[in-house]
Amino acid sequence: MHFYGVQKKRAAVFRENQLKSNSEKNERNQIHAIQRISTIRMGSYSAALNVVLKFHNAVIITLKTIRSSEEPSDAKVSTSASGSIDYFSSNRFLLVDMLFFILAPINKQLQAHGSDILIVTQLIKNAKL
Known part of the structure; x- marks a missing residue:
């Protein structure tokens, strides 16, 4: 836009x-x-x-x-x-919203100062469920 x-x-x-x-x-x-x-x-x-x-x-x-x-x-x-x-x-826009909702915790953790790769890995595993 x-x-x-x-x-x-x-x-x-x-x-x-x-x-x-x-x-x-x-x-x-x-x-x-x-x-x-x-x-x-x-x-x-x-x-x-x-x-x-x-x-x-x-x-x-x-x-x-x-x-x-x-x-x-x-x-x-x-x-x-x-x-x-x-x-x-469109439904595609709603899918993007859903993806941002799922990935938001991972995104925040990756941007955090001194992020721990093990925590990020666990967040990704939890998001798959």
Whole structure:
């Protein structure tokens, strides 16, 4: 979703959709920004994925808004938004979420200072079960 950070207008649309989503659910969730995947660290992919999952409906609505507003003028952005809608609505996206959930403890252990290879090996064995 690299096109979010390109224009402040698009980020504002996403913030508005998050606020609408929160008010519809009667929740007071913190407003988040979508990060550029190409500029975040590997350990932050999980956090970025959690934002997309937490505000899934707002993400889809924002992508549809971007697709419809950019369609006549910027075909590349419109096509990218359409592809993202398809991906975030697919079973493959849910599989990625499941994989991140399974691998999160291993990832944290591998990034820890002075990680013990035996502990990591045991975590991998437990994840296989």
